[in-house]
Amino acid sequence: MATKRKPRLAVWKFASCDGCQLSLLDCEDELLAVTGQVEIAYFLEASRAVLEGPYDVSLVEGSITTPGDAERIREIREASKFLVAIGACATAGGIQALRNFADVREFTAAVYAHPEYIDTLKRSSPIAEHVFVDFELRGCPINKYQLVEVISAYLHGRKPNIPTYSVCMECKLRGAPCVMVAAGIACLGPVTQAGCQALCPAYGRGCFGCYGPMETPNTAALTAWWRDQLGMAPAAIQRALRTYNAGSEAFRKESEAYEHAHD
Amino acid sequence: MMQTALRTLQRPSTPVYGSSACKPYRCRVTRRVQENDDTFTVELTPVSARQHGAFTPGQFNMLYIFGLGEIPISISGDPADPDRLVHTTRAVGAVTRRMATLHEGDVIGVRGPFGTHWPLEDLKGKDIVIVAGGIGLAPLRPALYQLVANRGDYERVVLLYGARTPEDMLYRAELERWRARFDLEVYVTVDRATGDWHGNVGLVTALIPRAPFEPRNAAALLCGPEVMMRYAVQALQKRGVGAAQTWLSLERNMKCGMAMCGHCQFGPHIVCRDGPVFRMDRIQRFFGRWEV
Amino acid sequence: MTEHEPHDRLYVLDRTDLQQLFDALRTRGYTVIAPQIENNVIIYGAVDRVEELPIGWTDVQAGGSYRLARRGDDALFGYTVGPHSWKRFLSPPLRMLWRARKTADGFEFIDDGSPPPRYALVGVRACELAAIQRLDDIYTRGAVIDDDYQARRGAAFIVAVNCGQAGATCFCASLGTGPSVGPGYDLALTELMEGEHRFVVAVGSERGAEVLAELPHRAASEGEIELAEAIVAQAASQMGRTLETAGLQELLYRNVEHPYWDAVAERCLTCGNCTLVCPTCFCFTIEDTTDLTGQIAERWRRTDSCFSTAFSFISSGSIRTSAKARYRQWLTHKLAGWQDQFGNIGCVGCGRCITWCPVGIDLTAEVAALRAEDVGQPPAEPILEMA
Numbered sequence: 001m002a003t004k005r006k007p008r009l010a011v012w013k014f015a016s017c018d019g020c021q022l023s024l025l026d027c028e029d030e031l032l033a034v035t036g037q038v039e040i041a042y043f044l045e046a047s048r049a050v051l052e053g054p055y056d057v058s059l060v061e062g063s064i065t066t067p068g069d070a071e072r073i074r075e076i077r078e079a080s081k082f083l084v085a086i087g088a089c090a091t092a093g094g095i096q097a098l099r100n101f102a103d104v105r106e107f108t109a110a111v112y113a114h115p116e117y118i119d120t121l122k123r124s125s126p127i128a129e130h131v132f133v134d135f136e137l138r139g140c141p142i143n144k145y146q147l148v149e150v151i152s153a154y155l156h157g158r159k160p161n162i163p164t165y166s167v168c169m170e171c172k173l174r175g176a177p178c179v180m181v182a183a184g185i186a187c188l189g190p191v192t193q194a195g196c197q198a199l200c201p202a203y204g205r206g207c208f209g210c211y212g213p214m215e216t217p218n219t220a221a222l223t224a225w226w227r228d229q230l231g232m233a234p235a236a237i238q239r240a241l242r243t244y245n246a247g248s249e250a251f252r253k254e255s256e257a258y259e260h261a262h263d
Numbered sequence: 264m265m266q267t268a269l270r271t272l273q274r275p276s277t278p279v280y281g282s283s284a285c286k287p288y289r290c291r292v293t294r295r296v297q298e299n300d301d302t303f304t305v306e307l308t309p310v311s312a313r314q315h316g317a318f319t320p321g322q323f324n325m326l327y328i329f330g331l332g333e334i335p336i337s338i339s340g341d342p343a344d345p346d347r348l349v350h351t352t353r354a355v356g357a358v359t360r361r362m363a364t365l366h367e368g369d370v371i372g373v374r375g376p377f378g379t380h381w382p383l384e385d386l387k388g389k390d391i392v393i394v395a396g397g398i399g400l401a402p403l404r405p406a407l408y409q410l411v412a413n414r415g416d417y418e419r420v421v422l423l424y425g426a427r428t429p430e431d432m433l434y435r436a437e438l439e440r441w442r443a444r445f446d447l448e449v450y451v452t453v454d455r456a457t458g459d460w461h462g463n464v465g466l467v468t469a470l471i472p473r474a475p476f477e478p479r480n481a482a483a484l485l486c487g488p489e490v491m492m493r494y495a496v497q498a499l500q501k502r503g504v505g506a507a508q509t510w511l512s513l514e515r516n517m518k519c520g521m522a523m524c525g526h527c528q529f530g531p532h533i534v535c536r537d538g539p540v541f542r543m544d545r546i547q548r549f550f551g552r553w554e555v
Numbered sequence: 556m557t558e559h560e561p562h563d564r565l566y567v568l569d570r571t572d573l574q575q576l577f578d579a580l581r582t583r584g585y586t587v588i589a590p591q592i593e594n595n596v597i598i599y600g601a602v603d604r605v606e607e608l609p610i611g612w613t614d615v616q617a618g619g620s621y622r623l624a625r626r627g628d629d630a631l632f633g634y635t636v637g638p639h640s641w642k643r644f645l646s647p648p649l650r651m652l653w654r655a656r657k658t659a660d661g662f663e664f665i666d667d668g669s670p671p672p673r674y675a676l677v678g679v680r681a682c683e684l685a686a687i688q689r690l691d692d693i694y695t696r697g698a699v700i701d702d703d704y705q706a707r708r709g710a711a712f713i714v715a716v717n718c719g720q721a722g723a724t725c726f727c728a729s730l731g732t733g734p735s736v737g738p739g740y741d742l743a744l745t746e747l748m749e750g751e752h753r754f755v756v757a758v759g760s761e762r763g764a765e766v767l768a769e770l771p772h773r774a775a776s777e778g779e780i781e782l783a784e785a786i787v788a789q790a791a792s793q794m795g796r797t798l799e800t801a802g803l804q805e806l807l808y809r810n811v812e813h814p815y816w817d818a819v820a821e822r823c824l825t826c827g828n829c830t831l832v833c834p835t836c837f838c839f840t841i842e843d844t845t846d847l848t849g850q851i852a853e854r855w856r857r858t859d860s861c862f863s864t865a866f867s868f869i870s871s872g873s874i875r876t877s878a879k880a881r882y883r884q885w886l887t888h889k890l891a892g893w894q895d896q897f898g899n900i901g902c903v904g905c906g907r908c909i910t911w912c913p914v915g916i917d918l919t920a921e922v923a924a925l926r927a928e929d930v931g932q933p934p935a936e937p938i939l940e941m942a
Binding site for chain 3: 272273274275276277278279280281282283284285286289291310327329330331332333353355356370371372488493514515516518519521522523524525526528530531532533536547548549550551552553554555
Binding site for chain 3: 030033034036037148149151152155156158161163164165166168169172173175176177178180181182183184187189190191204214215216218220221222224225229
């Protein structure tokens with residue numbers, strides 16, 4: 001058989017912590033298999049060798065926060081056949097989307113000696129607000145097995161097995177006891193998408209919502225229970241919703257419902 | 264009470280005992296026909312002589328593409344020729360899109376046949392009215408083959424078939440052949456006429472009031488989009504064809520085909536076991552009910 | 556499966572000799588699974604020693620709440636049921652069904668499966684035994700049999716325990732599934748705390764009798780038998796919840812369009828917890844995968860829930876997109892459809908779905924609310940509604 005050209009994979013970074021790219025490097029055993037199947041054409045975190053586009057698969061980490069970002073993501077989209085947004089920054093704006101709830105100019109004035117040099121957008125926004133995204137892989141950071149699954153699914157033309165149901169599904173499947181029911185700990189698991197194998201609840205912590213809203217998140221019912229049964233203060237509820245996926249619609253709206261509520 | 268070792272979801276490295284029922288048998292593609300833009304027919308023959316594709320009209324198979332997935336597809340071939348397994352489907356998901364690219368000689372997996380059938384044996388001496396919409400003709404074609412092969416056992420046989428456009432119609436050559444027969448009444452309609460179409464334009468349900476059959480002695484077999492079947496049932500009832508004389512084929516999510524996985528739940532029914540072919544009066548409490 | 560013929564005679568096994576039961580089971584090649592405490596919850600897992608049981612602990616349950624508490628005695632089985640159920644061992648949540656290799660001729664199956672483990676399930680409550688029998692209906696009594704389940708089930712040695720107390724979310728008495736264990740066990744224990752700590756033992760099978768024969772035991776006295784019966788009767792009187800089953804099936808069917816379902820949907824998180832803790836929920840999905848090279852394919856079976864939207868996905872999209880339709884599906888299938896499909900109510904009254912719902916949605920209260928607002932007559936059939 002004639003050697004088929006391996007699909008070219010590129011990894012791009014926008015406003016982010018690099019944690020999701022590290023997940024790809026963290027694949028170790030799997031990474032060898034991945035490099036056997038794809039040609040890594042652009043991945044500065046791993047290699048300085050850069051191959052020109054077009055790319056078959058682009059993994060995009062980070063959110064769009066500057067006018068330059070907004071321009072660059074369009075170029076990447078044009079050079080990519082299949083574009084996957086990876087991580088909470090790329091899919092929801094990330095922790096930096098907290099700026100969306102305030103005035104970014106006040107921040108820059110407070111932080112930088114010369115804020116006039118800072119060219120930044122008012123909002124931190126996910127990739128899908130700017131270009132068409134073929135698949136959004138959630139997580140802060142993403143789960144490396146899910147990443148391999150998405151790449152493998154792309155290579156073989158199948159739908160990735162990435163469920164959009166709640167963290168509770170994974171929590172119960174691994175046999176971990178519910179921290180909300182058994183310990184009265186506020187947990188975002190019931191409204192958060194699975195993917196982490198319920199890491200925090202399994203260690204007795206409430207879910208922080210790293211994977212963003214699940215398919216049909218009833219955030220109002222959950223936070224009402226926190227408030228009425230667990231005695232949680234509105235400000236604390238708002239803080240719980242405003243982390244890595246603060247910019248996601250479901251978490252943002254619910255957090256705004258607690259905006260002006262006081263104890 | 265300390266936190267003991269945290270259990271993780273165990274991912275076994277070897278398969279479970281048995282599960283032969285979940286193992287597809289291999290079939291070779293012997294023919295592939297593009298029916299229209301997105302719809303195609305594959306003909307399969309079991310690789311092993313020990314396997315055969317015997318089925319009754321209305322049943323379905325689970326078709327498996329290596330590593331990609333498995334989907335339920337009704338059988339649309341001739342029940343008298345079980346070594347030629349025929350399936351017609353639209354390329355809509357990952358599995359069917361790959362199926363659309365199959366070539367002669369390719370091998371795929373098959374499990375089945377599953378489910379209930381059109382009760383043709385019990386309908387001898389009756390007028391048979393077949394109402395099909397779009398790809399809904401596929402699971403009814405085996406019934407037509409069987410009716411034609413045993414034509415003397417039935418009174419009138421009427422086929423009412425509707426498609427979106429003339430180009431969307433399935434089995435056009437066959438429809439022509441059936442139309443040419445004096446012992447079949449074939450009426451075809453399209454939602455939208457294109458090209459040199461001079462036939463009926465309109466919904467298939469509009470053909471029901473004028474179709475030549477004796478309502479009291481009729482049996483209606485329906486397959487198509489649920490909304491089309493709802494209107495067809497209603498039009499048939501207006502002509503006096505009751506729910507106990509009407510059978511229809513339902514679509515639900517199916518994973519196992521063995522009445523175990525629960526995905527095809529429909530009110531009191533398990534569609535892969537109690538269906539896909541149901542007599543209307545057995546399901547009319549729930550048929551067409553929102554999100555049941 | 557072995558014949559489970561109940562023996563009339565009741566015996567007594569001293570608490571101090573219970574370890575010998577565990578040892579006898581292990582000697583026979585069983586992995587003993589029993590209640591134990593993990594992360595402040597009583598779960599089921601492998602144990603070697605009786606001391607690993609939740610000795611002296613009980614549970615306090617309510618809608619959306621579960622806490623452990625000290626009992627004040629050294630009872631071994633002084634609690635009700637926790638978040639785990641035995642289906643975890645008889646029908647594990649994630650299983651590889653087969654593995655295949657791509658060949659010139661299509662594919663071939665490789666790595667044939669090995670026989671499943673042999674479990675002795677110790678501490679199976681009446682409702683749980685009934686739940687296992689519900690699973691038997693689905694996995695072993697249809698046209699096709701789940702080989703793996705049947706092998707696990709056939710090998711399982713069941714040591715049942717009669718409940719000495721009922722929890723606030725228990726309602727097995729309403730369903731006739733408890734608190735006294737019905738047939739189907741190998742040995743059944745009733746824990747007596749009065750006087751000497753001991754167990755009244757009923758023998759339910761030949762192999763149960765064989766195991767008991769290896770242990771120090773004696774015939775139970777009239778007094779001990781009466782005491783054991785009184786203990787179970789007391790549990791029956793303590794049920795925290797009730798579920799009226801008369802006309803339940805029709806109640807649900809005729810109220811399919813009731814506005815009540817909208818009210819539940821406002822509270823329901825569609826998280827799926829109720830289905831995952833339920834000892835009878837049996838749904839699973841099939842996942843087909845390949846390795847990165849595409850040369851090896853696997854088929855996996857994973858526990859699924861009717862609360863996910865993918866569950867009802869067909870070519871035109873998901874059938875049950877609304878929370879209302881998904882909750883209605885779960886409750887109606889459990890209490891009504893199940894009767895049509897398998898001849899029984901799918902609920903055994905264990906109360907897990909009430910306790911482990913993160914927002915305390917209570918199946919018994921929901922049914923009672925529906926009953927109070929019963930429309931009384933079936934809604935117009937959809938076909939007629941169109942006219």
